Each structure stands twice: as C-alpha cells, then as structure tokens.
Amino acid sequence: MPDYTDILTETHGRVGLVRLNRPKALNALRANLLAELLDALKAYDADDAIGAMVITGNEKAFSAGADIKEMADATAVDLMDWGLSDGWHRISTIRKPIIAAVSGFALGGGCELALLCDLIVASETAQFGQPEITIGVIPGAGGTQRLTRILGKALAMEMVLNNRFLKADEALAHGLVNRVVPVERYLDEALQLAGEIAARAPVAVRLGKEAINSAYELSLAEGLAAEERAFYLLFSTEDQKEGMRAFVEKCAPEWKGR
Ligand code: DAK
Secondary structure, three states, X not given: OOOOOOEEEEEEOOEEEEEEOOHHHOOOEOHHHHHHHHHHHHHHHOOOOOOEEEEEOOOOEEEOOXXXXXXXXXXXXXXXXXXXXXXXXXXOOOOOOEEEXXXXXXXXXXXXXXXXXXXXXXXXXXXXXXXXXXXXXOOXXXXXXXXXXXXXXXXXXXXXXXXXXXXXXXXXXXXXXXXXXXXXXXXXXXXXXXXXXXXXXXXXXXHHHHHHHHOOOOOHHHHHHHHHHHHHHHOOOHHHHHHHXXXXXXXXXXXXXX
C-alpha cells in the first residue's frame, strides 16, 4: 500500500483494515480521504490474499461526515466538477464484503459511509445521525434512500428533517447494525467477523453480497432470477465441488477461490 495521509492500512490475516485517520477533525471526509479510501479498498478488492475488509475510525468518531470547511464555499457546479458522487458510487462497486466498525459519531456522510458497507459492528457509544438539516442541506450520499429502506419512513423523516440521532441500541433494534459490543471490543469483533467471512468460499461470498445488494435495485422477480443465475454459476466453480465433496466425506473444505 502507498503512504497515505488521511488513512492507515494494515492487514490481519485475510482481512484488510482501513482506519480513517483525521482524529482532530473527527475523521471528516475531505476529498483526499475519500480518494485514499477508495484506492485502498480497490487494492484489497484486487488482492487474492484478502477476503474481506473493515473500515473504522477511532473511539470518538467513525466520521462526522463530509468536511464542512472544504465544501462551505463551493458552488453547485464545483460539486458537480469534483465528481463527488462518482467516488461514493465506486465504493458500492467493491466486490468483497466490507464491515464498518463504528464507535462514537457516524454523522452525515459518516453515517452514509457505514450504510454503504455490508455489515456494521457498533460499539455501545455509537451514534448514527444525518445532521445536514442543521447546516441548511440534506443528505447527499444515499442517506434519504438507504435509511428509509432500512428504518422505514417515520424514523428516516425524523433523522433527516429534525436531526434525530440513533444510539447504538436503537440502531440494533431497527436493524441498522449487526451487533453492539462494549467499546473496548468493537474493532476486534469486526475483525473477527470479517476473518470468519474471509475464510469462506470466496466466489460464493462475492455472489452472495451481490445478490443481497441487488434486492435494493431490482423487483422481486428480477432479484429471484439474478439469485438463481448466481446459484447455477457457482456450480461451475471448483469450490462448489470441493464444498459438497468435503460435506459428504465429513472433512474440512479447502477453498481455492475459483
Ligand atoms: N467537517 C469539518 N470539520 C469537522 C466536522 C465536519 N463534518 N465535524 C467536526 N469537525 C471538526 C470541528 O470543526 C473541530 O475542529 P477545530 O474547531 O478544533 O479545528 C473538531 O472537528 C472537533 O469538533 P467539535 O469541537 O465540534 O467536537 P464536539 O465533540 O464538540 O462535537 C460533533 C462533535 C460531531 C457533534 C460536531 O463536531 C458536529 O456537529 N460536526 C458536524 C457534523 C455534521 O454536520 N455532519 C454532516 C456534514 S455534511 C455527497 C456526499 C457526502 C455528503 C454530501 C453529498 N455527494 C456524493 C453528493 C455529506 C455531507 C455531510 O456529511
């Protein structure tokens, strides 16, 4: 990995970890940070030695959102020229699973970044919010759409129109996060979960992620057809033969990722 300025990267077995690293600005997502994050995720996605990724911040903040100081004086045309949405969209095209390990603030674009991930492990201090209304705007990286699909209209309206924060236990109750653990353990828990997924049949993991995410885009009939094709496709992999052979022979499978 290159020397980044706004993120830190490390690998834990088959898991690639990205730490957002602007602690003095509560990990505000300036353009450079987003570019580095995307670069690191793409590198891990292309690396056969990596099976899953974790994105985290620090105990106080996963991220307090887009960098308000950077965008305060921008015009609408500036925002379009910067290609903001393109970078965000490209994070959603990463094929391997991404787990957000969230402690403290996950606000605005920080909340939306967590929502772009496939699973969320939260610490007991995690808070999710879309405070853009307090600075005269609305979410711009998917918050109005993804929160509404996950939480429903009532709660999404409160969050977006009235700066309602969701604490970790509420986020768990509403299905926004996978699990809530004490703050000392949230990163280890996320790394363990990522490690378990990274040890599974890689092509099946990739197609499983793709099929679930397509449920947000497709009709039920189209989604079922996509799932069926992915299921059939897996019968062209060595790992399907290996997995079923190992089950029948009562031994552990050895995945090849092909
Ligand atoms: N941007 C820049 N700096 C930030 C920041 C942010 N979002 N959040 C915090 N900081 C900075 C503070 O300015 C302060 O810096 P100094 O003054 O020390 O230089 C430092 O971090 C510590 O913050 P505080 O002193 O405020 O810390 P507190 O513990 O008192 O308060 C807080 C924590 C999280 C409640 C507060 O910092 C806060 O309200 N922050 C702003 C939260 C917010 O409004 N977030 C939404 C930003 S808008 C799009 C993609 C993305 C987006 C939009 C479009 N496209 C693809 C089109 C995203 C938009 C957003 O996220």
